[in-house]
Amino acid sequence: MNKVKLFIDGRELLAPAGEKLLWVALENDIYIPHLCAIREEQRPSACCRLCFVEVEGRKRPVTSCTLPVREKMMVKTRTPAVDRLVRTAFELLLSDHRLNCGKCPKNRACALQRIARERGLKLKPGRFKALGREFPPIDESTGAFAFDRSRCVLCGQCVHADQQVVKVGAIGFSRRGLDRCVSTFTGVKLADSPCTRCLLCVEACPVGALYPL
Amino acid sequence: MRNLSASETAYRRLRQQAEAKLAPLKDKPLIWIGTATCGKAAGAIEVREAFKEELAKKGVEARVLEAGCMGHCYAEPLAVIAKPGFPAICYGKVDEGLVKRLVDDFLLHDDPCYEFALVALETNDFFPTFSDFPRGVYEEKIILEDCGFIDPEDIDHYIARDGYVALAEVLGTKTPQQVLAEIKAANLRGRGGAGFPAGVKWEAVAVQTEKTRYVICNADEGDPGAFMDRSILESNPHLVLEGMLICAYAVAAQRGYLYIRSEYPQAIRRVRTALEQARQRGLLGSSILGGNFNFDLGIFAGAGAFVCGEGTALVNSMEGKLGLPEHRPPRLSTAGLRGKPTVLNNVKTFAYVPLILRRGADWFKQTGTPGSPGTAVFAMAGKVANPGLAEVPMGTTLRQLIFEVGQGLAGGKQFKAVQIGGPSGGCLPEAALDLPIDFDSLQEAGAIMGSGGVVVLDEDDCMVRIAHYFLKFTQHESCGKCTFCRLGTKQMLDILGAITRGEGTLADLETLRELAEDVKAGSLCNLGGTAPNPVLTTLKYFYDEYRAHIEGKCCPALMCPDLIAYYIEPLKCSKLCSACVGSCPVEAVYTREDGLKAIDQEKCVKCDNCLKACPVEYNAVVKLSPPSLLQEKEGRGR
Known part of the structure; x- marks a missing residue:
């Protein structure tokens, strides 16, 4: 396979042509915040808006999950513009996320905590008010795992596992705007859905929305 | 010959x-x-x-x-x-x-x-x-020329006015490359709002190796107050069909669709009739005009999401998926409908095409500015005296558009701002009125051409509320896919709401500005990318009004219900009249012992009825802002 030479934060790297920048960086131990990225997806959803980087020749920060690497690409993962967007996106996500990490089953293994640690951000909505929305009660109907919508960041990792990997189709995205959510068809309990309790969705969840019981 | x-x-x-x-x-x-x-x-x-x-x-x-x-x-x-x-x-x-x-x-x-x-x-x-x-002096009707003067349900009216002559000539005498060259020479820019050159877009499809190609007309016109596309489809549908046919010939497409929002039932009906009649005449379908060009068109009725006017979301919705936008690239020209190369243009863009081919690129370029040739169609609404649809050359100033074509403001009010480009556009102040309207100048001022909605605002409009109104629309229409648009617009809306209630702080204003800039820079699609424009432009041009809401708890335009109080001037009120008392739905207006009327502020719901009911000869009901002015007034009135 064709390899290209690129520079990330001054480090010279070789990577397969066409590979998306995010994966090249992660493989070389260069951390870029991300929640929704799925390597196998032909068309990345690019919805979490956290994996911004600056690339020479581009005016604005771009999402690294959608950017194929090119020969002689010059990438910076930390610039004032990148940090600003990441901080805002992060604070926005936290403004709609139930934040009592101490009691969260994903405490210390949460992708949000990792982002905060790596980027020196506080685990707080910062400038924004917590939306404090009402969410449906935690669904523990399967007995095998729980689904807590108040901690969901809508990254789509679970939906991908369910629909693309095991091809069950128990869950999917529904509704629009602020009401967008992961749910079963017509919103029935997971136990009443085609869910096979394979737990792949639980494994895929980067935060504490899906966790084993 | x-x-x-x-x-x-x-x-x-x-x-x-x-x-x-x-x-x-x-x-x-x-x-x-x-x-x-x-x-x-x-x-x-x-x-x-x-x-x-x-x-x-x-x-x-x-x-x-x-x-x-x-x-x-x-x-x-x-x-x-x-x-x-x-x-x-x-x-x-x-x-x-x-x-x-x-x-x-x-x-x-x-x-x-x-x-x-x-x-x-x-x-x-x-x-x-x-x-x-x-209005007639400034207007120059090109695509609206026949609108209102032909029967849109009878193809013969269109044919008798040179309709389909361009198609016949193109099919008989021109190669697809020549058509592309003509459109490129005319520098026809997409009228959906972004102004991307149509010729370049078409060529990107024409050069693809994949042979199945589509042409789609975007008639998912969703901006509040904009109705140009509907009007054209209802008044002269064949003009658009002919434009699509010529485009299909130029890019060798076999099939096309008109994506019309379901909220336009009459446009859908008239286009359907037009398609049937065009097929009967051999102008659509196989072997068009007896030659070997085959192309057919269908209608796709959009289910009513604003975001589906965005190309990738439109295609997703046509494929039966959720109408959500995707990251670009790939662009539609390489992977559009069903993954095939697709041309997607606005109704108006297609409407220019037959005219350009009939009269030539040079004719087209005689109108408008060098960078943006041709005309612009505006749907003027709001506080303008003569609202309506106007087609003016690009480069016409906003002042000419509003004060000559639209005949100024209704009711002799003072001009305050013009919101151009719909909820994705910006609010421009008096100082921007001499700006020549074209794709590039508006962008520099912070607004966009958008699809052409123009809402004129007067002294009675509060700019914070206007920003809130437009943002509320985009927030409601956000598909919720990406973080910035889903949560960013919500947070912005909450901040604006607090300001209109007098609960904002100057720090909130800074947060609002930063967040607006970030939503603009960080959103996945152009809905989020342009949603902050009304906020950013009002912050830029009407900052004092924001400050008045925050520092003085005062709404200078007397529009924000939480920052105003209704008051009846005893010196103006008449004992002989009790119109206001009868108009009040909550019995807040009462007759004082001396026969004059007054308002119980505890009960008042600020519905404005008493102010409207008070006869003009008295004009006794006034709005006060901040409401604290009441004490002063009442002290004096007693």
């Missing part, structure tokens, strides 16, 4: 048939009723029936035909009477009484009732035509 090609010969036959069919129309008086949705809403159907009834009753021989929209919304319903021996005359605000007069005085007795006439459509010695009014 050169020999006609086969398709031109086929066209000539259609043309002769159409002319033969329409010739008898000139023998009898002809009454046109504007029955686009706007006309219907104003009562055009009643007017049509009244004419038919009155003609039958009086035994007058005349034809009643339906046309689309002429763009003069302020005067709807409109009727045009073309009586042999008289210039065609247009009458505005027609009602049943006027119908009787017109039938009696004009059709029976040759008195055209000039006192009720709006404008004459042909030059004559008695009554002015459009070009005698300021």
Whole structure:
């Protein structure tokens, strides 16, 4: 396979042509915040808006999950513009996320905590008010795992596992705007859905929305 | 003269048939009723029936035909009477009484009732035509030229006015490359708002190796207050179909769709009729005009999401998926509908195409500015005296558009701002009025051309509320896919809401600005990418108004309910009148012991009824902001 030479934060790297920048960086131990990225997806959803980087020749920060690497690409993962967007996106996500990490089953293994640690951000909505929305009660109907919508960041990792990997189709995205959510068809309990309790969705969840019981 | 090609010969036959069919129309008086949705809403159907009834009753021989929209919304319903021996005359605000007069005085007795006439459509010695009014001087109708003057449900009207002649000539004498070259030479820029050159877009599809290609017309017009696309589809659908056919020939597409929002049932109906008639005439389907070009069109009715006007979301929704936008690239030109190369253009963009090919790229470039040739169509609404649809050359200033074409502000009010480009556009102040309108200049000022909505705002409009209004629309229409748009617009809306309630802080303003800039820079698609524009432009041009809400708890435009109080001036109030008392839905207005009226602030819901009810000779009800002014007033009043 064709390899290209690129520079990330001054480090010279070789990577397969066409590979998306995010994966090249992660493989070389260069951390870029991300929640929704799925390597196998032909068309990345690019919805979490956290994996911004600056690339020479581009005016604005771009999402690294959608950017194929090119020969002689010059990438910076930390610039004032990148940090600003990441901080805002992060604070926005936290403004709609139930934040009592101490009691969260994903405490210390949460992708949000990792982002905060790596980027020196506080685990707080910062400038924004917590939306404090009402969410449906935690669904523990399967007995095998729980689904807590108040901690969901809508990254789509679970939906991908369910629909693309095991091809069950128990869950999917529904509704629009602020009401967008992961749910079963017509919103029935997971136990009443085609869910096979394979737990792949639980494994895929980067935060504490899906966790084993 | 050169020999006609086969398709031109086929066209000539259609043309002769159409002319033969329409010739008898000139023998009898002809009454046109504007029955686009706007006309219907104003009562055009009643007017049509009244004419038919009155003609039958009086035994007058005349034809009643339906046309689309002429763009003069302020005067709807409109009727045009073309009586042999008289210039065609247009009458505005027609009602049943006027119908009787017109039938009696004009059709029976040759008195055209000039006192009720709006404008004459042909030059004559008695009554002015459009070009005698300021609006007519500034307007230059290209794609709206025939709108309102032909029957949109009869293809022969379009054919008789040179319709499909460009298609016949293209098929008979031009190669696809020549068509592309002509469109590129004309520098036709996409009228959906972004202004991307159509020729470049088409060429990107034409050069693909994949042979299955699609042409889609974006008629998912969703901006509040914008109705250009609907009006064109309802008034002259064949113009758009011909443009799509020419595009399909240029990019070698076999199939196309018109994506029309379901909220436009009449546009869908008229386009469907147009498609059927075009197929009957051999202008659509296989072997078009007898040649070897095959192309067919279908209608896709959009289910009503604003974001589906965005190309990738539109394609997703056509494929039966959730109408959510995708990251680009790949662009539609490489992977569009069903993964195939796709041209997606706005209704207006396609409407220019037949005219450019009929008259040439050089003709097109005579109008407008070098960077943005041609005309711009605006749907003017808000506080303007004469709202309506206007087509002006690119480069016309906002001042000319609002004060000449739109005849200034309604009710003699003071101009404050113009919101251009819909919820994705910006609010521009007085100082920006001399800006020549084109794609690039508006962008520099912080607004966008958008699809052409123009909302004029006056002194009574609070800019914070206006920003809140437009953002509320985009926040509601956000698909929720990406973080910035889903949560960013919500947080912005909450901050704006707090400011209108007098609960904002100056720090909130900074957060608002930062967040607006980040949502603009960080969103996945252009809905989020442009949603902050109303906020950013009002912050830029009307910062003092934001500060007044925060520091003085005062709404200078007296519009924010939480920052105003209603008060009855005792010196102006009359003991003889109690209109305000009766108008109050919550019994907050009461009669004092001395017979004057007053408002119980605890009960008042600020519905504005008492202010409207108070007779103009008293004008005793006033709004005060901040509400703390009440104490001062009441101290003095007692």
